[in-house]
Amino acid sequence: MTPALFQIDPRDSVATALRDMSAGETALGVTLAADVGKGHKVAVKPVAAGEPVLKFGFPIGRATVPIAPGEHVHTHNVATALEASGDYAWHEGQAPAPGTEAEGFLGYRRADGRVGTRNEIWILPTVGCVARTAQKIAEKAAIRHAGRIDGVHAFPHPFGCSQLSEDLDGTRRIIASLASHPNAGGVLILGLGCESNQTSKLLPDVSPDANIRTLGAQMAGDEIEEGLALVDELVEIAARAERSMVPLSELVLGVKCGGSDGFSGLTANPLVGRLSDAVTEAGGTAILTEIPEIFGAEQLLMARASDEKVFGEIVELVNDFKAYFTRHGEPVSENPSPGNIAGGITTLEEKSLGAVQKAGHATVTDVIGYGERIRRRGLTLLEAPGNDAVSSTALAAAGATAILFTTGRGTPLGFPVPTIKIASNSDLAQRKPNWIDFDAGQVLVDGMAPAADALLDTVRAIASGKETAAERNGEREIAIWKRGVTL
DSSP: OOOEEEEESTOSSSEEEEEETTTEEETEEOOOSBBBBBOOEEEESSSSSSSEETTTEEEEESSSSEEEEOOOSSSSTTTTTOOSOOOOOOOOOOOOOOOOOOOEEEEEEESSOESOOOEEEEEEEESSGGGHHHHHHHHHHHHHHHHSEEEEEEEOOOOHHHHHHHEEHHHHHHHHHHHTTEEEEEEEEESSSSSSHHHHHHGGGOTTTSSEEEEEEGGOOSHHHHHHHHHHHHHHHHTTTTOOOGGGGGEEEEEESSOTTTTTTTTTHHHHHHHHHHHHTOOOOOEEOOGGGGGGHHHHHHTBBSSSSHHHHHHHHHHHHHHHHHTOHHHTTOOHHHHHHTTTTTSSSHHHHHHGGTTTOOOEEEOOTTTTOSSEEEEEEEEEOHHHHHHHHHHHTTTTEEEEESSOOOOOOSSSSOEEESSSSHHHHHTTTOOSSEEEEGGGHOOOOHHHHHHHHEEEEEEHHHOHHHHHOOOOOOOOOOOSOOO
């Protein structure tokens, strides 16, 4: 039987309600002083005013008033303890684990040795002016070449012109990195002609092994027909690729939270952490991003840096991101969102400690900037904000060939690579089977190990070609991070 309260770590001063509970109920040796909603926290130990409140074995904030066992613990009696910058000290970390044999999947081996989970043609506009043109070409080509490849998809966006410095560079890097992706058996880069994001400046950053065609709409007689002809050429080459069995070490997992609830840190996120561990222990790669959502938990990642250089890069990334907030006059603890709070998450520290569970126990081997591509196996930390679309696009551009996307609230969004939606609670999975690929609520009934085995089977099947819910629904988007001035 599922318990009423769930305490994650024996050091914790709180436990999480797994169902709506009423005042007077007793669980874990405490009697509730008030009604508590599912996903919310109950004190299981006394906490004095000013003392840290512990969850996951770490502080999630400080008590603003004395809290007695049985009391509801939330925004009315806990506040964040985050500061705008942090001082950190390097301590010798662990070396990356050696690769282990693990059952693999059916993937597409590319010329440069990387492996894709899909064999698609991608149409990437350099500028928003030709976004709809790209979609028209993709729609016609998808019908023309149905069954020959895994699909033809356009990825429209509104940027590429009237951008300056950091923003223009970011747009260029994202497009170039997507064009180099192993899931794209061919790429048409579609420009207008007069935009800031010139194709000629973008191409040097594209992998030399990529199957690329380019088209400038202003110079074309009929841009739709000329675009279709170029896609025909791409398909003729891409259609020669065949799936073959490859080891799990060839998988690149992007891990992402979306619309967390009080169960995300109990079920879905640690479950994804098991997958991160399985892939990295096999010699593969996991990518963690959403840097504002590791504030308060960054020291867990710093302690797992492979060497002092990587440790310093994590410190720089975290402090630079905090400075990004303060430069704009914003507090670093603005998160969690209203939906997160309604679901029982009180402070950013609590959300962050739950979020970093997705990285498992893997060694952090590299830190990369926004729009950059992975360079090393193991766990990579990627610069990007928490926004679902922006961070998931950055994960795909970095080289993720599948994204494990945990959610306690649900979302239909999908991204360029297979986006596997993992519900933190069974109610969401049952209500939204058209959105959700895996029910992590089973962790509370069957335990973590059986659920991790089942999720790994699901990931292998999807990496081998089974469609995700988002793919079935035609949900494929990109979003580019805007940070600066628009002309």
